[in-house]
Amino acid sequence: MTHPHKTRLSAPPSGSSHPLRRIIGLFAAVLFLGTTAAEARWERIPEAVALLDGAEPRADALELDLPTVTQNGSSVPLTVKFPGSRAVEQTVEALYLFAPGNPSPEIAEFSLTPALGNGELSTRIRLNQTQTVVALARTRSGDWLAGTREVRVTVSGCITANQNNGENAMEPRARANNRVRPGQLVDVRTLLRHPMETGLRERDDGTVVPERIIQSFEARLNGETILSARFHRAVAANPYLLFHVDPRTGGGTLELTWTEDTGDSASATVEIPSA
Amino acid sequence: MKNSAFNRRNALKLMGTGGLGLLFGGAAVRGSPSPSSRSGRVVVVGGGFGGATAAKYLKRISPGLEVTLVEPAKRYYTCPFTNLYLAGLREFESLGHGYNELRGRYGVRVVHAMAKDVNVSGKKVVLEDGSELPWDRLVLSPGIDFRWGELEGYDKAASQKAPHAWKAGPQTHLLRRQLEAMEDGGTFILVAPANPYRCPPGPYERVSMIAHYMETHKPRSKVLVLDAKDTFSKQGLFQQGWRENYGDRIEWVGRSDDGRVVRVDADKLEVETEFGTIHKADVLNVVPPQKAGAIAERAGVTDETGWVPVDPGTFRARRAEGIYVIGDATEAAPMPKSGFVANSQAKAVARAIAAELAGLDPVEEPGWANTCYSVIAPDYGITVANVYEVHDGELREVPGSGGVSPMEATPAFRSREAAYAESWYAAIAQDTWGTRPAS
Numbered sequence: 001m002t003h004p005h006k007t008r009l010s011a012p013p014s015g016s017s018h019p020l021r022r023i024i025g026l027f028a029a030v031l032f033l034g035t036t037a038a039e040a041r042w043e044r045i046p047e048a049v050a051l052l053d054g055a056e057p058r059a060d061a062l063e064l065d066l067p068t069v070t071q072n073g074s075s076v077p078l079t080v081k082f083p084g085s086r087a088v089e090q091t092v093e094a095l096y097l098f099a100p101g102n103p104s105p106e107i108a109e110f111s112l113t114p115a116l117g118n119g120e121l122s123t124r125i126r127l128n129q130t131q132t133v134v135a136l137a138r139t140r141s142g143d144w145l146a147g148t149r150e151v152r153v154t155v156s157g158c159i160t161a162n163q164n165n166g167e168n169a170m171e172p173r174a175r176a177n178n179r180v181r182p183g184q185l186v187d188v189r190t191l192l193r194h195p196m197e198t199g200l201r202e203r204d205d206g207t208v209v210p211e212r213i214i215q216s217f218e219a220r221l222n223g224e225t226i227l228s229a230r231f232h233r234a235v236a237a238n239p240y241l242l243f244h245v246d247p248r249t250g251g252g253t254l255e256l257t258w259t260e261d262t263g264d265s266a267s268a269t270v271e272i273p274s275a
Numbered sequence: 276m277k278n279s280a281f282n283r284r285n286a287l288k289l290m291g292t293g294g295l296g297l298l299f300g301g302a303a304v305r306g307s308p309s310p311s312s313r314s315g316r317v318v319v320v321g322g323g324f325g326g327a328t329a330a331k332y333l334k335r336i337s338p339g340l341e342v343t344l345v346e347p348a349k350r351y352y353t354c355p356f357t358n359l360y361l362a363g364l365r366e367f368e369s370l371g372h373g374y375n376e377l378r379g380r381y382g383v384r385v386v387h388a389m390a391k392d393v394n395v396s397g398k399k400v401v402l403e404d405g406s407e408l409p410w411d412r413l414v415l416s417p418g419i420d421f422r423w424g425e426l427e428g429y430d431k432a433a434s435q436k437a438p439h440a441w442k443a444g445p446q447t448h449l450l451r452r453q454l455e456a457m458e459d460g461g462t463f464i465l466v467a468p469a470n471p472y473r474c475p476p477g478p479y480e481r482v483s484m485i486a487h488y489m490e491t492h493k494p495r496s497k498v499l500v501l502d503a504k505d506t507f508s509k510q511g512l513f514q515q516g517w518r519e520n521y522g523d524r525i526e527w528v529g530r531s532d533d534g535r536v537v538r539v540d541a542d543k544l545e546v547e548t549e550f551g552t553i554h555k556a557d558v559l560n561v562v563p564p565q566k567a568g569a570i571a572e573r574a575g576v577t578d579e580t581g582w583v584p585v586d587p588g589t590f591r592a593r594r595a596e597g598i599y600v601i602g603d604a605t606e607a608a609p610m611p612k613s614g615f616v617a618n619s620q621a622k623a624v625a626r627a628i629a630a631e632l633a634g635l636d637p638v639e640e641p642g643w644a645n646t647c648y649s650v651i652a653p654d655y656g657i658t659v660a661n662v663y664e665v666h667d668g669e670l671r672e673v674p675g676s677g678g679v680s681p682m683e684a685t686p687a688f689r690s691r692e693a694a695y696a697e698s699w700y701a702a703i704a705q706d707t708w709g710t711r712p713a714s
């Protein structure tokens with residue numbers, strides 16, 4: 001995926017060359033060597049193994065933020081960060097999320113362009129049980145990065161409540177912050193009211209509610225796709241996505257489209273300010 | 276329990292009947308320590324549900340222990356039932372409890388001061404005036420503090436205009452005064468936080484009680500709940516109760532309907548949501564994001580979440596030797612942050628410490644319980660109850676234990692649950708501080 005504004009993005013400052021940071025980085029890398037074997041959770045996910053096709057992901061360059069304990073596995077906030085500033089070739093072009101403890105491990109896949117800055121994004125996922133969530137990312141130069149995070153899912157009768165009974169409306173919401181300071185990215189928040197029926201839920205009478213999910217999401221800036229995503233059943237109801245757009249793209253109209261497995265779609269637009 | 280010379284054997288016998296109501300909380304201490312081994316110094320910080328119970332039960336189990344309770348207030352006011360006070364159903368004074376019984380009947384030394392610091396290696400608690408209290412074991416039950424500023428625009432100064440009323444005291448009075456001053460036809464907005472926070476059903480009981488106040492005093496007024504969550508405790512029962520008692524007076528907006536507030540303007544009594552909707556209130560009640568009471572941070576026992584990770588069986592702080600933490604300050608999911616749970620944890624910890632200082636085996640298979648009553652209207656109550664255990668090294672709900680009030684119930688049933696809530700309050704206050712309900 002090439003990006004029309006690529007040339008306008010200046011090389012990021014090399015903040016990672018601070019000597020102390022380099023030492024800390026080295027230290028972290030050494031610490032990590034001792035644990036890679038235990039942490040290579042992706043090796044146990046056939047879909048991830050197929051994707052990597054023999055490549056060895058680097059496990060220290062991707063940060064996965066999830067709560068350590070959650071009392072509501074039906075909507076767990078997740079953020080993926082790519083710490084440090086990077087040259088454009090080192091930014092991420094593809095991101096894959098897995099929940100190996102779910103009935104099917106795939107959560108979502110994203111295609112990202114440099115217009116998204118360093119690619120940090122947040123969503124909300126479903127976790128069936130306590131497990132280690134896995135993220136794999138491929139940079140523009142073909143390197144693989146990995147991150148894992150264990151989440152304890154506890155059942156709490158005091159906290160969880162009856163789920164919404166899947167209304168049919170597909171109601172989009174979107175917002176871009178227009179108060180951007182120099183050097184900052186524009187936050188884009190998106191949400192679609194949608195039940196994301198897994199096809200696993202039973203009604204009181206024992207019949208199964210058929211699967212009905214949002215399958216794809218696309219964000220086009222002035223007509224060019226800057227982000228596209230494929231969602232699976234493990235994306236939480238009312239799919240939520242927070243991502244960032246670099247205002248040095250020049251801004252413009254961002255069109256968002258969600259498409260259901262039935263082919264139905266919903267869309268919304270937001271204005272992205274320019275830097 | 277009239278006999279003030281309450282002896283240890285009787286206490287243990289009572290503990291053994293663990294399944295009984297408020298005494299539930301763990302297994303008995305095994306063996307019978309010799310009197311000489313029953314000495315030791317325990318300092319308890321915080322005289323709320325957790326701390327007062329821990330101090331009392333330490334002395335009940337091991338009268339030889341030197342137990343010092345540190346709590347700045349001479350009279351503690353409970354959060355439970357402050358919602359009923361806001362509705363005009365309870366006198367504020369009836370929620371106050373002193374420490375005379377802990378002092379006089381159980382021999383707890385009560386020091387009215389704020390603990391400023393904890394010297395972990397030197398095993399001392401440092402008070403505001405610089406004096407020190409040495410301990411062999413320390414119990415922290417400091418409750419919560421707020422993460423001022425985490426919600427943009429909501430700091431301590433803002434809470435003077437848009438109260439939280441999430442600690443009982445001046446904030447509760449302020450909210451009540453604002454409610455009284457509100458014009459009929461006004462909008463009361465409650466901003467509800469994401470999990471975890473003190474008292475999961477608390478915000479929803481609060482708006483129920485506010486609606487009751489409106490029903491009886493300001494019939495044209497409305498309640499709006501803006502929530503950072505998509506689901507909440509006893510949701511179905513609450514929403515049904517709201518419809519039955521208050522029609523459409525209470526509107527609840529969940530996170531996926533743009534209920535999450537991201538900015539507060541306390542001067543204008545306005546809030547802004549995630550997707551940019553501005554809501555204007557006449558009375559604005561913000562329940563802010565929370566963390567463990569500050570002294571836990573000082574003691575170095577909190578983690579990056581701001582709460583205290585504990586060993587599930589013993590409630591020993593994971594990050595320090597000799598320190599036990601209980602109540603709202605802990606990460607004890609799936610147990611909710613409730614007064615009932617703090618009381619239950621306190622008993623298990625008292626038993627564990629008494630056993631440890633007496634050189635006995637640790638308590639086997641501890642257990643804990645919780646019941647949260649919520650009063651929706653004066654004659655309409657609902658509950659959720661659970662029992663907890665350690666399984667594979669982690670806390671969990673005992674499978675099949677507990678439950679919630681049925682969705683289908685007669686008015687008489689709901690009315691009985693409201694009466695049980697009153698009885699629960701009287702019972703737990705007596706169990707914790709030894710105070711009897713004002714008649």
Ligand SMILES: Cc1cc2nc3c(=O)[nH]c(=O)nc-3n(C[C@H](O)[C@H](O)[C@H](O)COP(=O)(O)OP(=O)(O)OC[C@H]3O[C@@H](n4cnc5c(N)ncnc54)[C@H](O)[C@@H]3O)c2cc1C
Pocket residue numbers: 320321322323324325326345346347348351353354355356357358388389390391416417418419440441442473474477481568569570601602603604612613614615616617646647648
């Ligand atoms: C509106 C509302 C309604 C509620 N209703 C219920 C209910 O119906 N049932 C229920 O079970 N729970 C209810 N709760 C929850 C309950 O109030 C708490 O879970 C409970 O108070 C927790 O006990 P604790 O001992 O952890 O903290 P607290 O009871 O808050 O006690 C902490 C004490 O520590 C003291 N302290 C703090 N720092 C220091 C220091 N450095 N030095 C000395 N002392 C210190 C404080 O002064 C305070 O007295 C409700 C809460 C709210 C807000």
